[in-house]
Amino acid sequence: MPERRPTTPFTPLDFQLVLLRRMADHQPDLVEDARHTLGVSIADMREANRRWQAMLRAPRQRSAASRYRSVLGTPESAQERRIGDLVCEALRWPVPLWPTLRFEVLVTGNGAAWNEWLVRAPGAAAPEPTTLDDLAPWSCTVDEVARAFAPARPLEGTAPTRWGLAFTAPDASGVRQRCAAEFTWGLLQRVAVRGPAPGPAA
Structure with a gap:
């Protein structure tokens, strides 16, 4: 039996749910709040993601530019x-x-x-983070963290929509820490502190 095609268009609201679906792995509480703001259910989010994945995997998929414009x-x-x-x-x-x-x-x-x-x-x-305390989830983009704590080193993401950065940044007491930040769709999700960095305190 051929797959039933959705009768409603895929909308900008649906696309926002796709973004949130990936972010839910790291920040479920923020995603839950965003979902309520948008007035949609968990089922709506899952369905939007399912339809998006179907578009990406379609045998005759359109170009990325055409897909986003549509x-x-x-x-x-x-x-x-x-x-x-x-x-x-x-x-x-x-x-x-x-x-x-x-x-x-x-x-x-x-x-x-x-x-x-x-x-x-x-x-x-744009935010101008100076310490680890400034790096709240969803507060910064990849470029903003990389500029604030240069030189930052890119890390391989754990999925196609994820990025990572390795850098050093001072904590609240001024001690420079080795950090690894994770981003989904370019937005900061979390920062892992891996211990003090070599060298003097900031």
């Missing part, structure tokens, strides 16, 4: 960006659940996605 509409902005020898188009869409963030997709010439994550919106006040 779900999120016309991008708020589209700019050329060069990363080394690679020339991409950076497409950005607003995410109502996080008003100061944008969902950014870097698209190559053939429409494939080179990167997909949340970034700070242009003109929005």
